[in-house]
Amino acid sequence: MIQPAPVPDSSPEAPVIVGDVAGSFPWGVLHERHPALIERVRRATPYPPELHKALDDLLRETGEGGVIKPLDDSEPGAAQWKLWGEGHVGRRWADVPFLWAESFFYRKLLAALGYFVPGPWQGIDPFAPFKNAELTSAEVDEELSALDRIPQLTADERDVTLLHAALWGNRADLGFRISAGESGLGDRVTGLVVDDTQAFWQLLGSGSPGRVCLVADNAGPELLPDLVLADHLITTGRASSVALHLKPYPYYVSDATTTDVLACLARMTAAAGYASEIGHRLREAVTDGRLALLAHPFSCAPLPYAEMPADLRRDFALAKVTVMKGDLNYRRLVGDRHWPATTPFADVTAHFPGPVAALRTLKSDVATGLTAATLAQLDGSGAPWRTSGTHALVQVRA
Numbered sequence: 001m002i003q004p005a006p007v008p009d010s011s012p013e014a015p016v017i018v019g020d021v022a023g024s025f026p027w028g029v030l031h032e033r034h035p036a037l038i039e040r041v042r043r044a045t046p047y048p049p050e051l052h053k054a055l056d057d058l059l060r061e062t063g064e065g066g067v068i069k070p071l072d073d074s075e076p077g078a079a080q081w082k083l084w085g086e087g088h089v090g091r092r093w094a095d096v097p098f099l100w101a102e103s104f105f106y107r108k109l110l111a112a113l114g115y116f117v118p119g120p121w122q123g124i125d126p127f128a129p130f131k132n133a134e135l136t137s138a139e140v141d142e143e144l145s146a147l148d149r150i151p152q153l154t155a156d157e158r159d160v161t162l163l164h165a166a167l168w169g170n171r172a173d174l175g176f177r178i179s180a181g182e183s184g185l186g187d188r189v190t191g192l193v194v195d196d197t198q199a200f201w202q203l204l205g206s207g208s209p210g211r212v213c214l215v216a217d218n219a220g221p222e223l224l225p226d227l228v229l230a231d232h233l234i235t236t237g238r239a240s241s242v243a244l245h246l247k248p249y250p251y252y253v254s255d256a257t258t259t260d261v262l263a264c265l266a267r268m269t270a271a272a273g274y275a276s277e278i279g280h281r282l283r284e285a286v287t288d289g290r291l292a293l294l295a296h297p298f299s300c301a302p303l304p305y306a307e308m309p310a311d312l313r314r315d316f317a318l319a320k321v322t323v324m325k326g327d328l329n330y331r332r333l334v335g336d337r338h339w340p341a342t343t344p345f346a347d348v349t350a351h352f353p354g355p356v357a358a359l360r361t362l363k364s365d366v367a368t369g370l371t372a373a374t375l376a377q378l379d380g381s382g383a384p385w386r387t388s389g390t391h392a393l394v395q396v397r398a
């Protein structure tokens, strides 16, 4: 069991984000996105009546004004969730930390669908129909064919292209699309709001190669470029090994699990050209330990990384750099708070035990490390730059 950690509150002046303001971003996630997701999950798989009933109960509990009920004692991890839920259970979903509420929602969805209970529905990923449709899409065919251009690039071009492919892959987030609409993602804005790309490669190039931790986010179209980046780090000798941190169970719709990694490797090896070469190299790297697949329970915890347990802290401390993919990992890295967006990234990541890099498209209210000029320009644009998934950043703390 993960031990409860002391709750550091290094900056009481930055309030924790909650979803109690009608019309705010977190309010919309709790009151619009989650009910829509329950309905989509219900339609995607032919569940029996008792599971439909459990989904109805969850819909009622999480509806507007709904009060948080604890996880059933028979659920695995119930004792841990009781500790994590102290002070939250019994309150309205909208009144507790948004990070906690979202995470508990996904855990309760799995409980409703009997995911952990021995029986016919054990281990059935409710999001698999969406993930599979995405991974087998024509867009993924195109992305895999585009890899054939990599060998023609110069070494510097490869570094930037592969890092930015992993970065923009983060737009592929099925949970986000549920409210943005299938084609509702705005066009991406090419200039990054913070661009530490050079610093990233300098950090990787300094000293002897070490282990790189890559904390994955979404499966399919995001995980594929993440795997290509992992291969690039290993084959160019920048990383002696890559530890790929995955989710131990389905989470935030499309978050990557071991099953999703195996599906990506199968997709790559079955493709033609360079994609297949990379896929075969990665299979070998898993087999000989240069690509380690990890699924720490804290990866699905409703807490910021400042509160991570000692064993995970040690793993990150030993890494040459830890790469945090995506919006949720960013919120957990810097703290899910209303930081002034010019708060230095180094300050909010000072708790992290080693060098850390964030690759994230912006899909929630949190932002740090922006210059005053960039912030003024973004705010002046009138666009919902924090939450639309159109803007992205690469941030590094060496």
Ligand SMILES: O=P(O)(O)OC[C@H]1O[C@](O)(CO)[C@@H](O)[C@@H]1O
Residues within 6 Å of the ligand: 029, 102, 170, 173, 175, 176, 217, 218, 252, 325, 326, 327, 328, 329, 331, 363, 364
């Ligand atoms: O897949 P990502 O990039 O972590 O994005 C997930 C994000 O989706 C949301 O659930 C809603 O946008 C955010 O709360 C969360 O940070």
